Amino acid sequence: MPGTREIRIFPDTAAIAAAAADEFARLKPATVALSGGNTPRTMYELLASRHNIAWDKIQFFFGDERHVPPDDPDSNYRMAHESLLTRVPIPEANVHRVKTENPDAAAAAADYAVEIRNAFRLSDGRFPRFDLVLLGMGPDGHTASLFPGTAALEEKKSLVAANWVEKMHTFRVTLTLPVLNNASNVLFMAGGAEKAAVLKSVLEEQHDPPFPSQLIQPASGRLVWMVDEAAAKLLKR
Ligand code: 6PG
Numbered sequence: 001m002p003g004t005r006e007i008r009i010f011p012d013t014a015a016i017a018a019a020a021a022d023e024f025a026r027l028k029p030a031t032v033a034l035s036g037g038n039t040p041r042t043m044y045e046l047l048a049s050r051h052n053i054a055w056d057k058i059q060f061f062f063g064d065e066r067h068v069p070p071d072d073p074d075s076n077y078r079m080a081h082e083s084l085l086t087r088v089p090i091p092e093a094n095v096h097r098v099k100t101e102n103p104d105a106a107a108a109a110a111d112y113a114v115e116i117r118n119a120f121r122l123s124d125g126r127f128p129r130f131d132l133v134l135l136g137m138g139p140d141g142h143t144a145s146l147f148p149g150t151a152a153l154e155e156k157k158s159l160v161a162a163n164w165v166e167k168m169h170t171f172r173v174t175l176t177l178p179v180l181n182n183a184s185n186v187l188f189m190a191g192g193a194e195k196a197a198v199l200k201s202v203l204e205e206q207h208d209p210p211f212p213s214q215l216i217q218p219a220s221g222r223l224v225w226m227v228d229e230a231a232a233k234l235l236k237r
Pocket of ligand 1: 035036037038040063064065066076135136137138142144145189190
């Protein structure tokens with residue numbers, strides 16, 4: 001099945017979060033890559049109040065992580081932990097985080113790749129097929145921690161990259177494009193007027209080089225964009 005793309009427009013980010021939580025419940029994913037960001041936080045809080053989800057059957061991963069310890073306010077793990085993972089009965093062994101307390105970002109990335117390989121029982125050269133990957137997009141068109149002009153965009157073999165982001169002067173650890181594009185379902189959440197121009201570029205224009213978010217094209221999966229009216233205001237309807 002070739003990949004498909006669907007764009008769904010909601011009144012506001014609260015409605016995106018609710019629809020994303022519904023989609024999660026409907027898909028019953030066994031493997032999920034979580035994202036950072038504000039809309040996902042609301043989605044996770046909504047999910048945490050659902051009782052009809054078999055939490056112990058889900059393996060949680062992270063699409064990307066900041067180069068900080070897990071208790072840092074910037075940590076994506078901390079956000080997911082507080083908004084979802086501590087609120088529902090998930091065995092600790094089902095949560096696969098990036099060990100970004102390691103001062104060596106490349107070592108943290110390599111360690112996370114091993115964690116994924118083991119959890120998916122992957123042989124060498126194979127990529128995991130996540131049931132669901134959640135993504136956001138920054139106003140510069142980045143997604144996960146694949147920022148414009150960064151080296152990780154070129155990665156073809158590794159599952160995980162330690163990506164130097166010059167404008168932030170930091171490493172980020174991120175899943176790579178071959179992993180993200182091997183997923184069964186990729187769900188982007190993007191809201192707010194500050195995303196309107198880039199959303200139009202990403203969805204309706206061709207750019208050279210492409211924006212990182214334009215490179216998310218699941219080869220044989222579903223790509224769903226959940227956006228709000230403010231972000232969608234420049235799109236052709
Ligand atoms: C992160 C994210 C990143 C995020 C976008 C959008 O770690 O920051 O994974 O890719 O999704 O920056 O963030 P917002 O949805 O909060 O605007």
